[in-house]
Amino acid sequence: MAVYTEVTDEELNDFIGKYDVGRLLSFKGIAEGVENSNFLVHTDKASFILTLYEKRVSPDDLPYFLNLMQHLAAKGLSCPTPVASRSGALLGTLSGRPAALVTFLEGMWVKRPRVDHCAELGKAMAELHIDGQDYDGFRRNALDVSGWRPLFDQCGTRCDTVHPGLGAEISRELDHLENGWPADLPGGVIHADLFPDNVFFLGDELSGLIDFYFACNDAFAYDIAICLNAWCFEQDLSFNVTKARALLKGYAEVRPLSHAEYDALPTLCRGASLRFLLTRLYDWLSVPEGALVTPKDPMEYLKKLRFHQSVETAQAYGLKR
Incomplete structure (x- = not known):
């Protein structure tokens, strides 16, 4: 299970309220992955992935990762794109952890690649x-x-x-x-x-x-x-x-x-x-x-x-x- 940090409804509503992404409808933890806590977030505008970065990820590295995804998406590579808050920040804090909201990418991974x-x-x-x-x-x-x-x-x-x-x-x-x-x-x-x-x-x-x-x-x-x-x-x-x-x-x-x-x-x-x-x-x-x-x-x-x-x-x- 890849949810290491629990998030309350109130905390999430306050966090989502800092973004121009619509009204929060639902969220659930994502079981896959081993490094961070991930949630699928649905609003009345779109779906997003919310990531809380756990202790194995250095906060000093996060701007590199987030800016890289933004750079690659601008180049046309299909990858999640970080969403900026109303203040322009790509990185916030939620439940005592650094956190970011990125766009939802459609698709599934293949368990037996051909x-x-x-x-x-x-x-x-x-x-x-x-x-x-x-x-x-x-x-x-x-x-x-x-x-x-x-x-x-x-x-x-x-x-x-x-x-x-x-x-x-x-x-x-x-x-x-x-x-x-x-x-x-x-x-x-x-x-x-x-x-x-x-x-x-x-x-x-x-x-x-x-x-x-x-x-x-x-x-x-x-x-x-x-x-x-x-x-x-x-x-x-x-x-x-x-x-x-x-x-x-x-x-x-x-x-x-x-x-x-x-x-x-x-x-x-x-x-x-x-x-x-x-x-x-x-x-x-x-x-x-x-x-x-x-x-x-x-x-x-x-x-x-x-x-x-x-x-x-x-x-x-x-x-x-």
């Missing part, structure tokens, strides 16, 4: 990268290669309680990636969390991208690597090269990859799988007793990491240079 979904994702991701190139905000990726070892250190010796030998395996992989991480790749704004539940479709047509709260400045190809991990493995964790080829081909139709990006994909995919292995592992080991949120299984990304360790060239992902 090849055509992967192609559409590739195109939309490339459009995001191009549209964000003139965004003047900057946010360092706090979960890049330099942030993985500190996260691993916080897990400590408890790694092996999840899987025997896991700590040593992660340590070896960190050594490899820290010594060989690609530098000077084309970069700019990336989403950094384009999992299927953050991509909406209406039928077979992609209707928009949501949840920009991990967005940052990093290598474009790293965003691609995250998506290859998130979209191109089947339920049995076998790699579907047809989906990967469609994703990469769709991306390249909008923004062609450089030779350096192509060559770096195997290493970037290893890094992306390790990043999500580590964050899931940390969450798995840190859930307080009685918590309502079930953490995601870190072992899924260990298996994905092992696949990428076997890859020698990007041809394994279905795209020839």
Whole structure:
């Protein structure tokens, strides 16, 4: 359940009253998502998503996220658009939490992506990268290669309680990636969390991208690597090269990859799988007793990491240079 902070009717009415969005009719909590408290809000004018930002999100980062969504929407990318209050502010306070109201995006995420979904994702991701190139905000990726070892250190010796030998395996992989991480790749704004539940479709047509709260400045190809991990493995964790080829081909139709990006994909995919292995592992080991949120299984990304360790060239992902 992704409602961590309860909101009273009176508090919400006062908050909505600061916006020119009509009279509040109803609201309900949204169960999906793990980082923030989200509510679907209906007024007599339209529907909106209200987000209360919880403790894991730094208030200092919120202007970057909100202004980025506004910038991308102005460029024509389909994504939620922050609504300004009558005072012109994109960010307010509700129930003691920073809060923002954004437009409601029609569509549903697909639980079992098909090849055509992967192609559409590739195109939309490339459009995001191009549209964000003139965004003047900057946010360092706090979960890049330099942030993985500190996260691993916080897990400590408890790694092996999840899987025997896991700590040593992660340590070896960190050594490899820290010594060989690609530098000077084309970069700019990336989403950094384009999992299927953050991509909406209406039928077979992609209707928009949501949840920009991990967005940052990093290598474009790293965003691609995250998506290859998130979209191109089947339920049995076998790699579907047809989906990967469609994703990469769709991306390249909008923004062609450089030779350096192509060559770096195997290493970037290893890094992306390790990043999500580590964050899931940390969450798995840190859930307080009685918590309502079930953490995601870190072992899924260990298996994905092992696949990428076997890859020698990007041809394994279905795209020839």
